[in-house]
Amino acid sequence: DSGVTQTPKHLITATGQRVTLRCSPRSGDLSVYWYQQSLDQGLQFLIQYYNGEERAKGNILERFSAQQFPDLHSELNLSSLELGDSALYFCASSVESLNTEAFFGQGTRLTVV
Amino acid sequence: AQKITQTQPGMFVQEKEAVTLDCTYDTSDPSYGLFWYKQPSSGEMIFLIYQGSYDQQNATEGRYSLNFQKARKSANLVISASQLGDSAMYFCAMREGGDTGRRALTFGSGTRLQVQP
Numbered sequence: 473d474s475g476v477t478q479t480p481k482h483l484i485t486a487t488g489q490r491v492t493l494r495c496s497p498r499s500g501d502l503s504v505y506w507y508q509q510s511l512d513q514g515l516q517f518l519i520q521y522y523n524g525e526e527r528a529k530g531n532i533l534e535r536f537s538a539q540q541f542p543d544l545h546s547e548l549n550l551s552s553l554e555l556g557d558s559a560l561y562f563c564a565s566s567v568e569s570l571n572t573e574a575f576f577g578q579g580t581r582l583t584v585v
Numbered sequence: 586a587q588k589i590t591q592t593q594p595g596m597f598v599q600e601k602e603a604v605t606l607d608c609t610y611d612t613s614d615p616s617y618g619l620f621w622y623k624q625p626s627s628g629e630m631i632f633l634i635y636q637g638s639y640d641q642q643n644a645t646e647g648r649y650s651l652n653f654q655k656a657r658k659s660a661n662l663v664i665s666a667s668q669l670g671d672s673a674m675y676f677c678a679m680r681e682g683g684d685t686g687r688r689a690l691t692f693g694s695g696t697r698l699q700v701q702p
Binding site: 474503505514515517520527528530560562564566568569570571572573574575576578579581 | 616617618620622628629630632635637676680682688689690691692693694695
């Protein structure tokens with residue numbers, strides 16, 4: 473158990489809809505990262521939050537947004553969903569240090585139909 | 586340019602033998618960290634081993650060791666005495682230290698390892 477909790481584990485929704493993925497980081501970790509894993513794009517970094525503030529952006533679409541709340545949990549909002557958004561979405565957390573690993577949640581498998 | 590390159594999409598190894606998974610990286614930052622993660626078919630990402638750019642010795646963690654060749658910018662994972670449970674996808678990743686604001690990992694495309702009995 474990594475200590476990072478993601479809900480839900482699975483999500484099936486229709487094109488055009490909006491969903492919210494939730495992540496609770498490991499106790500004490502201030503940084504939360506969101507990643508998307510798809511067959512054609514591999515593991516792509518989407519966005520990072522640190523102690524409630526957006527810290528870095530990766531390949532995140534404008535239809536996607538995220539936030540980190542005062543209790544450090546984070547949510548990733550995906551809107552106007554397309555078939556190509558079907559993927560495994562990971563949340564990871566870490567301390568703010570170069571030489572420590574990021575701990576990953578179990579992921580949310582999103583299927584857009 | 587790819588920051589992390591894993592050139593072996595798939596590998597086979599016999600149980601109890603050793604296997605090397607290749608990883609090359611590209612960075613101009615003198616301070617960086619290299620990580621290996623395992624992703625079994627169940628999907629979770631499991632941290633295996635870490636190597637820092639300033640580390641003088643190769644990292645080892647149980648049956649895992651990292652063959653770090655800084656001049657060649659390679660960080661190959663060596664798994665000794667392979668077990669059936671080692672069958673999984675393996676990802677090499679890098680975290681760069683220059684921009685202290687960004688600590689996200691950049692991943693390679695992965696290598697699928699199959700251990701045969």
